[in-house]
Amino acid sequence: MEMGSQICVRNVTHFYTNRYTRETVLALKDVSFEVDQGEFVCIIGPSGCGKSTLLYLIAGLMKPTMGEIRVDDRPVTGPGPDRGMVFQEFAILPWRTVWRNISHGLEIQGVPREKRDEIVRRYIQLIGLEGFENKYPYELSGGMKQRVALARTLACNPKVVLMDEPFAALDVQTRITLRNELLKLSLQLSNTILFVTHSVDEAALLGDRVIVMTKRPGQVKEIVQNPIPRRERNERTLEDPAFIRYRNHLFQSVRAEVQTAEYEELVQRS
Amino acid sequence: MAGTGLAEAVRQAKGIEWKRLEFLEAIVYNVGPYFLLLLVWEGVRVFLQPDPRFVPDVREVIGELIYILKNGILVDYLSRSLLRIALAAGVAIPIGILIGFGIGLNEAIANTLLPLIRFFNSIPAIAWLPLFIIWLGFKDQTIILDASYGLFFPVVFNTIVGVQTVPRVFRDAVRTLGGSWWHVVTDVILPGSLPAVLIGIRTGFAYAWRGLIAAEMIVAANGLGYLIFKAQSMILADRIIAGMILIGLTWSFLDYFLLQPLEEGTIRRWGLVQR
Numbered sequence: 001m002e003m004g005s006q007i008c009v010r011n012v013t014h015f016y017t018n019r020y021t022r023e024t025v026l027a028l029k030d031v032s033f034e035v036d037q038g039e040f041v042c043i044i045g046p047s048g049c050g051k052s053t054l055l056y057l058i059a060g061l062m063k064p065t066m067g068e069i070r071v072d073d074r075p076v077t078g079p080g081p082d083r084g085m086v087f088q089e090f091a092i093l094p095w096r097t098v099w100r101n102i103s104h105g106l107e108i109q110g111v112p113r114e115k116r117d118e119i120v121r122r123y124i125q126l127i128g129l130e131g132f133e134n135k136y137p138y139e140l141s142g143g144m145k146q147r148v149a150l151a152r153t154l155a156c157n158p159k160v161v162l163m164d165e166p167f168a169a170l171d172v173q174t175r176i177t178l179r180n181e182l183l184k185l186s187l188q189l190s191n192t193i194l195f196v197t198h199s200v201d202e203a204a205l206l207g208d209r210v211i212v213m214t215k216r217p218g219q220v221k222e223i224v225q226n227p228i229p230r231r232e233r234n235e236r237t238l239e240d241p242a243f244i245r246y247r248n249h250l251f252q253s254v255r256a257e258v259q260t261a262e263y264e265e266l267v268q269r270s
Numbered sequence: 271m272a273g274t275g276l277a278e279a280v281r282q283a284k285g286i287e288w289k290r291l292e293f294l295e296a297i298v299y300n301v302g303p304y305f306l307l308l309l310v311w312e313g314v315r316v317f318l319q320p321d322p323r324f325v326p327d328v329r330e331v332i333g334e335l336i337y338i339l340k341n342g343i344l345v346d347y348l349s350r351s352l353l354r355i356a357l358a359a360g361v362a363i364p365i366g367i368l369i370g371f372g373i374g375l376n377e378a379i380a381n382t383l384l385p386l387i388r389f390f391n392s393i394p395a396i397a398w399l400p401l402f403i404i405w406l407g408f409k410d411q412t413i414i415l416d417a418s419y420g421l422f423f424p425v426v427f428n429t430i431v432g433v434q435t436v437p438r439v440f441r442d443a444v445r446t447l448g449g450s451w452w453h454v455v456t457d458v459i460l461p462g463s464l465p466a467v468l469i470g471i472r473t474g475f476a477y478a479w480r481g482l483i484a485a486e487m488i489v490a491a492n493g494l495g496y497l498i499f500k501a502q503s504m505i506l507a508d509r510i511i512a513g514m515i516l517i518g519l520t521w522s523f524l525d526y527f528l529l530q531p532l533e534e535g536t537i538r539r540w541g542l543v544q545r
Contacts (some may be wrong), residue, residue, distance in 0.1 A: 061442050081448030091443035095461040095540045104457070105447035138541025149443075156447060 005034035006192045007058060007160060012067030014053060027053045029217035031067070037159075040186055040193045040230060042203035044250065045213030045221075046258040051196045054218070055162045058194065059085050071160060081109060084158035088165040090145040092137050098148050099124070099133040105156035123151040126185070143174040150182075154189070163195040167202065179205065180235060187231060200254060204247040205233060212253045215261035224250060326508035331515070334508040343497070348516060351482060351493040354410060358417035358478050359471075366422045366474070367467060370429025371459070387426060395419040395481035399488060413485040413493075420477030425470040432466025433459055465537045472529060479521065494520075 014028040027050040035041045043051045056062045058069055060079040069076045071083060084105075092101045102123055106116045124130060127147040137145055146166055153161055167175045179202055186193060186206075197203050203210045208230055212221045226233075227242045237243050308328060314320070315327055322330075338344040369387075372379040395416050406412040440458045449457065486495025494517055501509035537543050 056442075059442075059446050061445060079442075079445040079448075081446075083446065085443070085446040087439050087443060089437070089439050091437075091439040093440060093443075093458065093461075094542055095536070104444070108444075108447055108449045108453055136540055152447070162446075 006037040006039075006072060007035040007194065008068075008070040008073075009033050009054070009058070010068045010070070012054075012057065012064045012069060014050065014057065014062075014067075015065045016053075026217040028057075028064075029219050031218065031220055033211055033220055033223060035192055035194060037192055038190055040195065040206060040208045041211060042195045042197060042207030042209075043211045043213060044197055044200060044203045044254055045218060046215050046254065046261050047198070048216050048261075049213045049257070050216060050218030051213055052164050055085070055164050055194065055196055058160070059083050059162050061085075081105060081156050082158050083160045083162060084153035084156055085162040085164065086146070086149050086153050086166045088168050090137075090142070090149050090169070092145055092148050092152065094137050097134050097136055098129060098140070101137070101148050102151045102155050104152060109156065119155050123155050126154075127151045127181075141174075142170045143178055146170065146178060154191070157191070159192060161189075161191045161193045163193065165196055165198065168198065175199075175202075182206065183230070183233060200247060200251045201238075204243070204250055205237065210250055212250065213257075215257045215264075221257065222253060224253075323505060324507055326511065330508045331511050334506075334512045335515070338497075338509070338512065344516070347493050347497050348520065350490075351486065351495070352520065354413050354486075354493065355417060355475075355478055355482055357414045358421055358482065359475070361414070362418035362421035362474065362478070363425055363471060366425030366470070367429050370426045370467075370470075371433055371455070371463075373426070374430045374433025374463075375455075375459070387423065391423040391427075395477065396484045399485055402485075403489060408489050410490075412489050413482060416485040417478045417482040420481040421471075421474040424474035424477060425467070428466045428470025428473070429463060432463030432470075435466070436462035461536070461540075465542050468529065468533060468537065472525070475521070475524075479517065483517065 010032050012028055012031045013026070015024055015026055017024045031050075031054065043054065045051050053062070057064050058071070058076065060076045060083065076083075093104070096104065099120060103116050103120045106119060111119070124133060127150060129144065129147060129151070132140065132144065137148070140148070146169075150166070167178050170178065183206055195203075195206055204226070208226050210224045210226070212224065213219065214221045224246070227246050228237055228240065238247075312328060315325055326334075335344070369383065373383055373387075374380075398419060399412075399416055402412045402415050406415065436459055440462060441454050444454050444458050482493075483495035483498070486493035487499035490496045494513055497516075498510050498513040501507075501513065533543075
């Protein structure tokens with residue numbers, strides 16, 4: 001095991017069985033990669049390539065059929081507060097106010113009231129939700145809900161933040177805003193971030209490295225290093241020639257997988 | 271000036287005039303349906319002219335209500351029925367929710383209990399009454415058991431649906447916050463299943479009343495069921511109708527003062543149901 005790598009995924013193969021059709025599907029095939037402490041790594045790939053499954057495995061919400069996942073050199077046996085997760089569906093609890101949602105993880109871990117309030121206040125400020133503390137989720141926009149979800153996860157200060165297509169349910173403008181905010185925010189954080197997305201732009205701008213996955217069964221196709229350091233990235237980076245080349249490379253790489261998948265589906269159907 | 275105009279408009283929109291209108295609306299909506307019912311009733315009497323012993327007129331029924339209020343029967347019977355239904359609710363609702371949770375969360379419990387619950391659900395509470403009388407005698411316990419029986423099943427079935435329809439991602443979210451299985455139950459499943467549990471309680475109470483009235487008719491010497499049953503032997507149609515009105519009103523009050531505030535403070539406040 002390499003020193004310094006915080007997440008270590010080694011030869012992970014995962015099957016799942018559809019409950020109704022009883023079909024067994026090979027979701028992931030021999031996936032291996034490592035993520036360093038403090039790194040921001042994005043995973044992209046065509047629909048159904050198992051990238052979300054991979055996050056669920058690292059979160060400990062599912063167990064891999066074969067292979068090993070280690071976080072901080074300890075095997076993952078179940079979910080834990082050291083690996084926080086942000087979901088596509090926001091997943092903040094409708095019966096808790098913004099404040100109580102953000103403090104939920106701290107409550108679970110038994111952080112005393114005063115310390116808890118202090119942390120919650122800090123994160124509400126950080127994500128710009130002052131004045132919304134006592135609102136319930138249904139009173140918030142999608143973007144605000146996802147901010148709350150992110151604050152809830154960060155408040156526990158997990159070593160690893162797993163983000164499963166967190167902006168996929170948002171409109172394009174909100175998506176761009178949140179993407180840029182997350183980029184800025186990540187510079188203040190020391191947490192390791194693993195971010196799954198369909199969007200090449202998101203992956204290219206946010207990730208220090210991008211893992212491209214093949215069509216199902218998902219395998220690591222390639223891992224690409226971002227030419228621009230995170231500190232120097234901002235919205236203008238999108239026009240940087242080196243960045244454009246890098247982005248186009250990612251786009252072609254994913255596109256090829258999507259096209260193969262579509263072609264195979266056509267052949268299968270005919 | 272434009273600013274104050276807008277402020278004025280907002281103030282007016284939220285203001286007293288609006289409140290008064292809402293109040294009137296509330297009266298119309300709450301009293302209107304009953305008024306319609308009275309109209310139909312009087313219409314039948316005036317146009318079809320049935321035997322007044324069988325279809326009494328509104329004034330007679332109100333007179334009967336005042337009569338039984340004055341001689342103390344109303345308060346005595348009503349309070350006994352209410353106490354019985356409260357005890358039945360106290361038994362059936364917690365057990366129903368507990369079993370519903372067990373079935374909704376655990377496949378082994380579901381496989382064991384669900385067939386039995388389906389079987390017994392098809393047997394009406396009234397069919398059990400003779401057996402309950404043999405076991406427990408002509409006592410309050412028999413009535414309470416019979417009322418609980420009807421209340422239990424809708425609570426169980428709705429709780430199961432409630433538990434199973436809580437989005438899985440909420441459980442996952444709490445688990446990734448470090449929450450235990452118990453945290454998932456108390457922080458996710460319990461509040462998340464509440465809309466369905468409340469439907470179960472509402473539906474269940476209707477069955478509980480049925481069981482209660484039926485049991486009181488046979489077992490008790492007091493209570494609203496007994497009031498109605500006894501009136502039949504004396505052909506007191508006005509008293510029967512007075513009893514029916516009491517049952518309907520009592521439930522309306524309970525719903526308005528217990529269940530509706532509970533809904534307002536929880537599932538409506540959380541936006542789980544919309545108006």
